[in-house]
Amino acid sequence: MANSSHAPAFERALEEFRKGLKKRDQEENFKKTTFDELKKCIGDLQTKQHSLRRLQNLNRLKPFLEAMEQYGKVVTIFCNSNDLVAFVWVASSYAEAFGELLDTYEHIGENLPLFLQYENLFHAQPHTVRVLTLMYEDILKFHRIALRYFQQPLWKQLFDATWKTYKSRFSGIISNMARHRNLIESQASLSQIEAFQESRRIEDDRFDAQMRNENLGRSRAVYGWLKAANVDTDQYHFSKIRADYPGTGKWLLDNSTFKDWFNHQFPMIPPLLWLNGIPGAGKTILASLVVEEVRKLKPLPTVLFFYCKHKKSERDNFLALARSLLAQLLKQDKGLLLYFYQKCCDSGEAALDSPALVDELLTFAFQNCKSAYIILDGLDECAREERKKIVQWFRRLVEDLPTSEPERFRCLFVSQDDGVARKDFSGLTSIKIRIEDNKHDIDEYCRVKAENLKGELKLTEEKVNTIASTVANSIEGMFLLAKLIWINLSGQTSIRGLEEELKPQVFPTEINKAYERIMVRIKQQASPARIEEVLTLLGWLVCAKRSLKWHEIQGLKAINLDEQFVDHERQKFLVAPKDLCESLVEIRSDGTLELVHLTAKFFLVDQGHVDPPAQEIKLASLCVDYLNLPVFVDRPTGRGILNGDYASMDYAVLYWIRHLEAGVLQTDGNESLMKELAESLEIFIDQHWTSPNATFIVSKRNSDRLQFFKDLPFYEKLEQTIVSTRKQLTFFGKVKKDEIALDLADIVSNVREVLEQVLSSPMDPAIQNDIELKYGNNLFRCPRFSCQFFSTGFPSADERDIHVGKHDRPFPCAEETCPGYIFGFTSAAEREKHMRDMHPISVTQDQEFPTDQDIHQSLQSQQATESAQATASVVVQKPEPDPEPQNIPTQSRSRQEQMRKEFKCYYCSKILQKDIT
Template sequence: MATEKVTSFQLALDLFKSQSGPLLVREFEMTSLEALKRSIAKIERKQATERRLQNMRRLSKFVDIMERHGEVIETLLNTTNLLGFVWGPMKFLLQVASSVSEAFNELLDTYKIIGESLELLESCNGLIDGNPLVQRAVESMFHDILEFHTTAVAYFRKPMWKQVFQATWSTYKAKFGPVVDSLKRHRQVFGERLTFAQLEEIRVEGIRSADALKKLRNDETMRQLRDIQCWLNSADVASDQESFRSVRSCNTHAGTWILRHKIYCAWKERIAESMLWVNGIPGAGKTILTSIMVEDCLKCYQSTIWFYFSDLIPYVFEEMCRKGKRAFSSEMIAKELLEVMMRNSGQVCIILDGLDECSKIERKKILQWIRLMSGHPQNRDSSDSTICILVSQRDAITSKTLRDIPSLEITSKDTRDDIYTYIRSRGSEVQKKFQLSDESTKAMVELVMEKAGGMFLLAKLVINNLYCQVSPGDLYKELNTKEIPTQLDQAYERILNNIPEEQASRNHAVQLLSWLVCAKRRLQWREIQGAVSIDLEAEDVDFEGRQWILDSRDLCDSLVEVKTDGSLELVHATAKLFLIRTNFIDVKQVELKMASLCVGYLALPGFETFLPDESVADLIGTGYYAFLDYAACFWSSHLQEGLKRTIDRKEAMMLIEVLSKFLESHYRHPAKEINIPSSAYEVKRRIEEHGPWSTSEKFLNAFASTQNQISCFTQDAATNECLDIPDVITRIRKILEKTASENTANGRGDSRVLYSFYGHRLYKCPRMSCEFFHQGFETVQQRESHLSKHDRAFECSFPECYRATIGFSSKRQLEKHIADNHERKAREMHSFPSKRAKIALVCRFCKEEFQDTRAYRIHDCTGSSPKRPQNIEATDKSSTRGVEATTGESNSANSHWQGPGLLTVDEIENMPHLGKKEKVAHKEFVRNLWTVLNDSDRPSQEYETAHTRLTLLSQRLRDVQQAYQEPQLALQQQEQTYDTQVEQQAEWVPWNKVQHFSQLLSSIQERVLGLTFYPPPDMANELVENWVADARLRYGKALQKQEEAQTQLSEFDEEIERRQSQGDMSREEIQGYVDRRRAIARISEEGQEFVQRFTEQQETFKALWRKKVESGEIVFMPSA
């Protein structure tokens, strides 16, 4: 049993070492208790000079107990230098987290809890060696401490943890919960007499609770991930990778040569540069080689750029919430998110294919950014470095930008074996079809190999073209050496020339190619059949009479490929470019025709809301709605693209007619005003160039609401303010699902007919921005599970809050959000965030309120004011006349009266909380009062008035002095605890008294001066300097306000602890403490809120300045 226990703990220790890395492990092993205490003292001195002490006495119990019992526990656990893995991680965590007050405070609280859990070890001193039950509990406790350090070190060692702290800490902190709960349960072992069975029950209950918490946390993470995926609206690269793997399945060894290439191996082993440029001619097989490298890297690296980083999901989710509900489209935000994720994810491997398919400007931007992110780290073995493979053609821009990094050029020699294997395989199929001899087949293979010139795509196109010939004569004609293409364009031209000359077939081929070039997503063959079955003139969908009998291969030869999911696409990106470049397809005209087709289709009678369910069910059985998903989602996108050119009057009239009919069928008046984007007005202007349009205003609303629907990721993606199309789709889908379910239950074969029209995944998401609006699910349970990840029904009632849009998945989360964020009324934003009104100071005698501290200190509440306390008993009115009391100064020769406890001029001079001007004013006032006391008879009214005033002033100034000195006394206590010498900062100015930047704390000044401030782009040059100066001052005051409030909170918590230790606190006293702490916390939140708002404003200004640079309006960004 002992061996098992030791082994279990040793495994946990080994896991901690492996996750920490050799450098940190060596540092931890060398850390002693003395080194930890020196580090704590250094942190405390720094915090004291910055006035943000955080009660580090919370560490003392943990440190003291570990120091006393460490050696015994090391012997018990059979582990040498165990304490090094306590002191080392503790020192590391405190040093790293000390720069962020909230993070540091969380660590201190956790160590305090652990220390309290260890406290009962004191009562078991002597039992540890002889009691197996206690030994097991001790082992479990140290296992928990090790687990806590493993989790915390993993978080705080991330290079950019500060940037994501606010968003990720609450999620990451939840991982500490099971550890802390486990430590608390261990106290039962020491405090109660438990059996082994009871101990096992406690352990099992702990595991059960931890598993339940983990499941809840994972569920919330998946909900956030689903929202993020909808927001990003990124390409499905995982499906692409699967398709490429399927292509390679016929020859698993194809392309593997690149994994043995010395340049690739040097990059992978980080011997060479962090970047590698793989380049080759078009059609050389770069994409397939890329998929091979992706698979290889997945085996070696924990992170890749297209795999989500679970620890950073809360950060990305919060950024999504802050940017609003629109779909992701910001280049600047993309760069920021990628930078944070990459720098916080250890080793990251980026493999980027298809650079040459981007525009020159975009290509240059991508290359510059990739180079910046990859950098040139000195240590190639660094766990935080980023390595990258770029795959593209060799062109001027790419060659210039990447001229100094290793380059792996794909040559014909590299691809020869793979091409030969493929051609030989396909050649055997040609031989079988045309009954060729072995000699003829061999000659054909060698001829194609010769003409391919190392281009895998060209070889594929040629051999497939040969297979598609209809007679041996045509085959031999194609094999004529003069006819075999040697360039891709020649191959494409040859394939187009081979399309059947029959008018109908050729028109169908051109139509199919046109749709594939302009489609907004991959089209399924059944959707294409549904589109060609639409007859707008007859207002019908005739699937049986209009569908194509020929398939895509018969129509377009080898230009079109069918993917594993049944969708169609062109054989290569160069095919699309060829079709556009040679004007085989007029893109703008095709876009406009597709828009007219979609809109006209949606205006057919089958989509009318008054149509009975029985009629809809009948139409479903004919394939009437096969094109519905695509048409409803993309009609506005095709229309916008098609109207980027000028159209003639005939086209305009036809378009107006079909749009008017569409609006007549589906338009509904919006409940609120629609925000119309400029793009909608541009579309309307193009349509109305040949005359006015009576329903143009309705069109603007319908176009804008549809664009919003397909670009947002919230519940709005399932609704449309101005069109009933989402309701129509929901109704049709319900009837379709019901019909399919009934057919399956009754065993009828009609389901197969439905599947041929609508696919096997009939249960679809209602949100148009979600990929599953089109893809769907095979069962209703899968769809409901998916929708639960979307739904966040508990929305914040504060309209200005981003959670009013995103919502929460539970009522408890909503309540916590409101408590944390909306305790006070939201204020309007100005050019700078507005300042909160100062908290008034209230005199406890006259109850008068003061905004200014100085006025409060010197005010007179005993004069003729109606608030004057008439019955305040003077302090010690039985005092005798004394000496040296004429003016309250010790050097006065003719002193007269003196009341013990009354303020003197010398005492005022020694009050540290008063400024010079305040001291002069107070001393003058006190002298006058003492003059009255010395010159008046005791029973007189003058004497009583002067005595009362001096009594009240004495009490008030001494109260303020005591409040001022309490933090100093607390600091002295902490100095005695850790034997530290804290240097007091001279001339400290509180944040609300700061008038000039130089008055800020030096640490705050350094932080502010290290930032770049971006003024409003439209601001006059002569105003910029003042604006920047004001911005620095306000930003610095907000930072100092935040830090001072945190310091006050720590000091206030100490005060509460002292008072609690005295006992007998009344309910009113407790409530008073709660209210005071809440007021201080609000001050800290206000500082944080200002910093956040100002940062967001700077992001906006920075983006506007960047646009000016990119447009050539200015040359340099401002660097104030």
């Protein structure tokens, strides 16, 4: 009678389940157990719970066990094998979770038919056996999800935030089971089963898509909240630099100390390593190589990295670094999403700013992380206090690891070797980059560069070799110097020019000399007007308050103050930045223009090519004059948008004040520039003043700074403007209308409204392209000055609106199906009231705690259950060891009080009433 043609479908489902198990579980925990053993295990658990007085009513498992036992028998008959049926039993010592699990098993049990009564049907209509395989898939799917859930290291902490979502997944599976039972009970025909299978597939796809969508929404909210700097752009940029020199940095990978730190499988302590060297030795490029190598490891650990950057607020402090690592942790551990999302909703902040919360999230994410490599580069580029915070936090993370798992986290600190670093990294194992270490890499680098020169200037092989070794031997391990020398040599257009540069009295042997040679060449080759432009551009890059995008630079350049309009066509730079400034600048893949190295900034300032105080005042004037143009006084127009009139608006609106504050620190020697600034400010305040009701108290520090303007008629308004604007820039909440001194926020809003209208109307692709060239991408931006997305924006209005909603109503309802979840509430108190009114807490596990009588009956029935033959193979997931017993009150609950209670239907969310005691 046995028919093994159904076996492959069962095998496939089982194999699928096995594949989802962790290796250790496949080998150890996924063992075959008899049905009696399973029952004994449950009985033992119940006895133990009884002794601890933490008993859950395990009787609820009975229908499930009964159905599964019969299921095993039926399948054995039809597949001629008792090896196929696998049950998994998931238990937990965490009372709340265990109660929820029992609930789920109870629902499953209720929805499984008693299979033996349909044995004849399965014989008479073999196609109905197909339904058994579908049920089998469902049961395994439930267990696969449940197992994965309970195997997360910190699932208990995640339970409140995550169980609801899992429960909704289980309810989908359980309703499938109910529909399967229906098919059996109604003796469905083959075509009905097939139709059902198809509808189930569609329904599963729909459910999966819905889950993906929900998670996408949550991810967006969390990433928006984390506001993390994009380190992938950095990594890409540094990897690209290495790409032309395969094998570069190999010396580090072969270094024995490094190998000890790196070794994945046979870790040799130390887990904390400090890589240091002289400025420009190539440390950052090596750090990017280490990131790449870690990414090749198998099994892949969590890979975390950060490149610090001098005076860039999104890259020079602990908070920025932490946000980035949190975003990276989340990307590599999707299990964190629901927890982060809950924290994001509870925080009431549109961007993660609270140090305590940052610490909590980092600690949590690392506790949930089994193995991580952390690479932190350029710590010397952060201010002293921030540097200390970073080092202390990560030293503690690694040093406090239990001795049983010292290799769980490894951290590589990369920085210059200065006094501060020596103190911060005292006691750590270190690798100092010596001249002989990167010599081979530098030789190779010089060889490739010389080869390029050979083609351009038609040099002999011998000459090329001599030049390559001259450069390589003179730079003493400083990669940056080699790079600058080659920039200079490659820019020569004749052999004579080249020979001149190689003369000992001209050839640079230190970094500033190399920069100087580049400046000499720029000046030699450019007209005075061009030199002026180059110096202006370099001045902007030195003083910019954040990285400037090329389109913003073009917008600033296009400002025509004489004729009071923006003249992109005739005033923008017509040559690429590299042609203007040689390789003193680099354009990044995200469109930002950067100086080639921090030392270039110091050089430009030290050698007087850029005068920061004067440059700051000029930039303040430029921003203010720009905002005084008629285009910002008249209503914005579509023509103005297309003309690029507002291309630098975002930068000017936020940073005019920062340039002013930096400029007024040193007014001596810059009196005429200051006078010009004063004139511009007077017009500025006159044009944009909103007559706010509030009067701000001006601190002595602020009024001292504004000393230069003291006697001017608009001084008081200027003071108020400064304090009000500062608040707008730094306060993360909503600034009240009557506290805002200037109408800039309104102007921005009007301009963006017109820009969005233009974008939403049908448009020639060439025009669209031109708009992107002038304004960049992600043009749907947040109106709040203090928000990162004021400048970086979103690709669509919807995404921006959701983000803005989080500013305005940052406390969403915890029930994802409630409209309050989407719209949120303005305060935590308002949300709590809503939760109390609309979502009163449902029956708790406590109310279901069984009485002594229940316990007695339950144990009796366990023993009385007939000792069935072990026809089924059973997989037992061992329950976790119980924590220490706690002092639980010993009185049993009274059952006298009877009341009507509302219950929500597991499947359709309908509210039903039932008497409970």
